[in-house]
Structure formats: structure tokens, C-alpha cells
Amino acid sequence: QEHLVESGGGSVQAGGSLRLSCNAPGRTVNSYAMAWFRQPPEKEREFVAAISYDGRDTVYTDSVKGRFTISRGSAKNTIFLQMNDLKPEDTAVYYCSLRAGAKTGYAVNSYDYWGRGTQVTVSS
Numbered sequence: 001q002e003h004l005v006e007s008g009g010g011s012v013q014a015g016g017s018l019r020l021s022c023n024a025p026g027r028t029v030n031s032y033a034m035a036w037f038r039q040p041p042e043k044e045r046e047f048v049a050a051i052s053y054d055g056r057d058t059v060y061t062d063s064v065k066g067r068f069t070i071s072r073g074s075a076k077n078t079i080f081l082q083m084n085d086l087k088p089e090d091t092a093v094y095y096c097s098l099r100a101g102a103k104t105g106y107a108v109n110s111y112d113y114w115g116r117g118t119q120v121t122v123s124s
Contacts (some may be wrong), residue, residue, distance in 0.1 A: 003027075004096045009118030012086055018120060020081040021073075022096030028076040030054075033099040035111060036070060036081045038092035038120075045095065047106040049081060059106065063089070086122045093117040 008020040020036070035050035049070040050059045058070050069082040083090065097111035104110065 003113040004098060004115035006094060006096045006115040006118040009094060009120045011121040011123065014087055014122055014124050016086050016122070017082070017084045018086065020083065020094055020096075020118060020120075022079045022081075022115060024077040024098070026077075029079065029098060030072060030076045034079050035097050035099070035106065037095045037097060037108065037111075038090075039095070039117070040089075040092040045108050047108075048094070050106055051079060083120070086120075088122050088124045091120060091122050093119050 003024065005023045005025060006020060008018060010018060012018060031053055033050065033053050036048040037045050038048050039045040047061055048064055049068055051070045051072060055072040060068060067083065067085045071080050073080060079096065081094070095117045096115045098113040099110060100112040
């Protein structure tokens with residue numbers, strides 16, 4: 001059973017936009033902190049953005065501040081990542097993650113469940 005399912009990736013030109021969605025089949029996610037990570041080609045997985053369980057607090061890595069927005073959907077099992085003004089360096093596989101325990105921080109190992117990822121490719 002997949003815990004999280006990402007969608008919305010694709011290929012765009014620099015300056016374009018994409019909206020990623022993360023769905024949790026059969027469960028609600030509005031009681032959990034969640035985050036988006038990405039893994040560029042031949043690089044380590046890196047933190048992109050996080051949202052608190054109640055949606056009140058968000059955190060972004062510096063390179064996406066002002067361009068990306070993480071949010072919770074009205075449906076209780078969905079979060080989004082709106083990506084504007086995309087750059088070639090945003091090219092990566094994007095992963096949704098959920099923190100089920102009491103860990104803190106934004107490292108990969110501080111999140112417990114993951115999706116399989118969705119590819120985002122930005123051409124110059």
C-alpha cells in the first residue's frame with residue numbers, strides 16, 4: 001500500500017509554473033507535519049519546503065523562497081507545492097513526506113513516510 005502519492009510533475013521552460021499534489025490514500029494528513037524534498041540528478045535528496053500539522057507554519061529552503069508555496073488542501077488528505085518562476089536548477093524528482101513521530105528538523109531521516117516521487121524538468 002502506497003502511503004503517499006505525488007502528481008503534477010512535467011517538463012516546462014524556465015520561468016514556467018507547475019503545481020505538485022500529494023495525496024494520502026485512505027488517511028488524513030491534517031494531523032501531521034509534512035514536507036517536500038527533491039533529488040536532482042546524481043545528487044542527494046534535499047529539503048524544499050515544510051508545513052506544520054495545522055498549516056499555520058511553513059519553512060522553505062533559501063533557493064525557493066518567493067517562488068514556491070506549500071499549502072494544505074481543503075480535502076484532509078492532500079497537500080500542494082505551487083512552483084513559479086522555475087529554473088533549470090529546479091530539475092529533480094520531487095518527493096512528498098510525512099512525519100508521524102516526534103522528530104524535529106528538516107533532514108530526510110526526520111520524516112517517516114514517503115511517496116515514489118514525480119519528475120520535474122525545467123529547460124533553459
